[in-house]
Amino acid sequence: MRVLLTGGAGFIGSHIALLLLERGFDVIILDSFVNSSSIVINRIKTFLQNKDLKSKFEYIKGDIRDKNILDNIFIKSIKECKPIDTVIHLAGLKSVSDSLTNPLHYWDVNVRGTLNLLLSMKEYECYSLVFSSSATIYGLSDSVPMSEDHKILPINPYGQTKVAIENMFYDLFNSNIKLWKICSLRYFNPVGAHSSGLIGEDPVGIPNNLFPFLTQVAIGRQKILKVFGDDWDTKDGSGVRDYIHIIDLADGHLASIDYLNSNDSCLEFINLGSGHGYSVFQIIRQFELTTGRKIPFSIQGRRDGDVAKCYADISKAKKLLGWTPKRSLEQICLDGWNWQIKNPNGYC
Numbered sequence: 001m002r003v004l005l006t007g008g009a010g011f012i013g014s015h016i017a018l019l020l021l022e023r024g025f026d027v028i029i030l031d032s033f034v035n036s037s038s039i040v041i042n043r044i045k046t047f048l049q050n051k052d053l054k055s056k057f058e059y060i061k062g063d064i065r066d067k068n069i070l071d072n073i074f075i076k077s078i079k080e081c082k083p084i085d086t087v088i089h090l091a092g093l094k095s096v097s098d099s100l101t102n103p104l105h106y107w108d109v110n111v112r113g114t115l116n117l118l119l120s121m122k123e124y125e126c127y128s129l130v131f132s133s134s135a136t137i138y139g140l141s142d143s144v145p146m147s148e149d150h151k152i153l154p155i156n157p158y159g160q161t162k163v164a165i166e167n168m169f170y171d172l173f174n175s176n177i178k179l180w181k182i183c184s185l186r187y188f189n190p191v192g193a194h195s196s197g198l199i200g201e202d203p204v205g206i207p208n209n210l211f212p213f214l215t216q217v218a219i220g221r222q223k224i225l226k227v228f229g230d231d232w233d234t235k236d237g238s239g240v241r242d243y244i245h246i247i248d249l250a251d252g253h254l255a256s257i258d259y260l261n262s263n264d265s266c267l268e269f270i271n272l273g274s275g276h277g278y279s280v281f282q283i284i285r286q287f288e289l290t291t292g293r294k295i296p297f298s299i300q301g302r303r304d305g306d307v308a309k310c311y312a313d314i315s316k317a318k319k320l321l322g323w324t325p326k327r328s329l330e331q332i333c334l335d336g337w338n339w340q341i342k343n344p345n346g347y348c
């Protein structure tokens, strides 16, 4: 089977790429590298060399808003008699704060880019899609655990673009072409790294998210972790989130492909999380325990747009996909730290 993986050089995409290749898929990555490094591609190749899988992988530098590039990818694979069976679509922009400053850019890349992709897929009769949606679409509510039926109320342009894309899927699914098979996966907080330490999360600039910030404090790239609030209505006053090991998340995509392959026309919105809520203080404690590194922190005021608690009800993913996250918080800390010590300055 051949998979087109847009955004495959990014944090989540690179991990999915390794898993797909390990399981025998042919993979084409399309990425503009606007938020990733081409070194990722070399790391994937290194991984493949060790396993003699090189011929199954190719990558193309390009933008999903460029329809010619997309069309050419589909045309070339048809000519090679290895048409693309499924698209995993991750290419897009993901910063909440940036989306507040540049909303049109987010609509352009995320929504127009996805529309372009869907147009090419339709034209070349590839109807099977796995999409990277986000728990951010559940907005400011903190009634937990959150199931897929939870009210959709995005509170920033980034979240709005994910909802707009999900709405496109509704319209496609309800159209008279009863061929579309779509899993829209709503990720909670993907963290950690591949256990090889070859690939991991390497945010550009100062990390916004807890886990990469914490590992950068541990390695000495950041001085002190700011804990955004210790007065939330949670067990210890700090914010509670659903951290899922990146490999478990990646596995959810393979399970989704299996699901799409064994079903006719379908559209499913599915939470991917661990199903557990951990507070910021719990994360710090577990990281210190696992790695033996002390994490200096200071309590700050609450961050705008944060909620007290956000974690997933994952019963739909378990039932529909037969998928269960397997890796513990300890494993997350172990693998995240392994990546950071092997790559103290990220990909460079």
Ligand code: NAD
Binding pocket: 006, 007, 008, 009, 010, 011, 012, 013, 030, 031, 032, 033, 034, 035, 036, 062, 063, 064, 065, 089, 090, 091, 092, 093, 094, 109, 113, 132, 133, 134, 135, 187, 188, 189, 190
């Ligand atoms: P990432 O930024 O590491 O990866 C996204 C990749 O897409 C990058 O390699 C980037 O260069 C590429 N890209 C961006 N615009 C592009 C364009 N116009 N054309 C081609 N490539 C383009 O982000 P990630 O964390 O791997 O997230 C992947 C997807 O998952 C995103 O769509 C994001 O919104 C979604 N998501 C991420 C999280 C998270 O916490 N990481 C949570 C929920 C949803």
Ligand code: UFG
Binding pocket: 094, 096, 134, 135, 136, 137, 187, 188, 189, 208, 209, 210, 211, 213, 225, 226, 227, 228, 229, 238, 239, 240, 241, 280, 303, 306, 310
């Ligand atoms: N936090 C800190 N200090 C930091 C960073 C974060 O205390 O330096 C706290 C936050 O206040 C929150 C928790 O750690 O309580 C997690 O924050 P993250 O920024 O790591 O993650 P969020 O849940 O806020 O947001 C992430 C992505 C969103 C996505 C959401 C759900 O950034 O884009 O997960 O998938 F929508």
